[in-house]
Amino acid sequence: MTSLDEFTETAVLVERLTASEKQAAVAKTDLSVAKAQLEQAHHRVDDLQVRVDVYEACAGMDPPNWLVPKRPGRGKAIVCSMLSDTHWDEVVSAVEMDGRGCYNRTIAEQRLRRFTDKTIELARDYTAGVNIEGLVLILGGDLVSGLIHEELRESNECSALETVVFWAGRLAATVTTLADHFGTVHCPAVVGNHGRMTRKPRMKGRVRDNLDWLLVTTTATHLAGDDRITWQISESADCLFSVYNTRHLLTHGDQVKGGGGIGGIWPPIMRLRARKQVNCPHDILVIGHWHQLVQAASAGLIVNGCTKGPDEFAAIMNFPDEPPQQAWWLVTPEHGVTVQSPIFVMDKQKEKWA
Numbered sequence: 001m002t003s004l005d006e007f008t009e010t011a012v013l014v015e016r017l018t019a020s021e022k023q024a025a026v027a028k029t030d031l032s033v034a035k036a037q038l039e040q041a042h043h044r045v046d047d048l049q050v051r052v053d054v055y056e057a058c059a060g061m062d063p064p065n066w067l068v069p070k071r072p073g074r075g076k077a078i079v080c081s082m083l084s085d086t087h088w089d090e091v092v093s094a095v096e097m098d099g100r101g102c103y104n105r106t107i108a109e110q111r112l113r114r115f116t117d118k119t120i121e122l123a124r125d126y127t128a129g130v131n132i133e134g135l136v137l138i139l140g141g142d143l144v145s146g147l148i149h150e151e152l153r154e155s156n157e158c159s160a161l162e163t164v165v166f167w168a169g170r171l172a173a174t175v176t177t178l179a180d181h182f183g184t185v186h187c188p189a190v191v192g193n194h195g196r197m198t199r200k201p202r203m204k205g206r207v208r209d210n211l212d213w214l215l216v217t218t219t220a221t222h223l224a225g226d227d228r229i230t231w232q233i234s235e236s237a238d239c240l241f242s243v244y245n246t247r248h249l250l251t252h253g254d255q256v257k258g259g260g261g262i263g264g265i266w267p268p269i270m271r272l273r274a275r276k277q278v279n280c281p282h283d284i285l286v287i288g289h290w291h292q293l294v295q296a297a298s299a300g301l302i303v304n305g306c307t308k309g310p311d312e313f314a315a316i317m318n319f320p321d322e323p324p325q326q327a328w329w330l331v332t333p334e335h336g337v338t339v340q341s342p343i344f345v346m347d348k349q350k351e352k353w354a
Contacts, residue, residue, distance in 0.1 A: 084140030141192025
């Protein structure tokens with residue numbers, strides 16, 4: 001029989017053994033964790049060494065030549081600048097417009113001068129390295145306010161013939177200034193709807209019964225002795241001209257009908273372009289009339305803005321205001337239309353109406 005002392009001694013030994021086994025188990029677990037951490041550390045060291053090797057290899061390398069752009073060569077280009085929907089001698093009341101727009105002869109003269117200056121500035125200061133070979137000044141109609149609405153007869157600055165006499169001289173000065181800078185200027189021209197002398201649009205005799213035609217031909221007569229300037233005054237509603245090998249079809253744009261809905265003016269204008277392609281293939285359709293600047297040459301379309309800005313009709317019809325602006329673009333023989341830019345012609349501070 002085991003004595004009480006022997007039993008006590010055995011119990012103590014068992015307790016010590018159990019404690020030792022627990023310590024061994026903990027140590028084994030710690031060892032396993034330490035081995036895993038050591039393995040991860042080895043992988044981290046290997047990864048860092050690879051990065052160091054890459055950085056050291058790159059430190060002495062020069063960037064490839066194509067990352068450093070070369071100075072552009074003297075590539076050829078022709079500037080196109082469109083002047084349309086000026087509505088000269090229309091009067092827009094700032095009071096009736098709640099201060100959102102204003103227009104009269106004095107403001108129109110200032111905006112014509114800014115159009116001229118910006119046409120030159122864009123070509124001179126924003127196209128470095130390009131050899132500009134000339135300017136195409138596109139006259140897209142609605143140059144005059146006209147008399148097609150009774151309210152215009154009442155509110156215009158003066159009579160329609162006085163408008164033609166006054167603005168022919170200003171337009172001639174504009175073309176001459178542009179010729180002085182660009183060397184050569186070509187002027188394709190069509191008539192708009194505001195210049196017609198009849199209440200309803202005409203099909204026969206449409207062009208020569210229009211104040212736009214009278215204004216442009218009078219201007220051309222003023223400049224007849226200047227060999228730097230050529231004219232293409234269309235006898236039809238359309239005018240096809242090429243800039244290098246890019247065919248532009250100019251029309252005023254009043255043939256477009258519709259324009260409501262989500263698509264806006266795009267669907268009816270593109271339908272017109274498709275119809276005109278049948279009888280007159282072209283690369284870009286150039287129109288005015290809609291007073292919305294759309295420069296989408298890649299889609300075959302350029303729609304000009306207007307210099308008048310928003311007016312009473314647009315305000316009452318709740319059309320969104322658009323700043324007075326005109327279209328400017330650059331054409332190259334290799335790529336057709338490349339650079340496109342608006343010409344902003346309004347300066348409220350200098351015009352002193354806002």
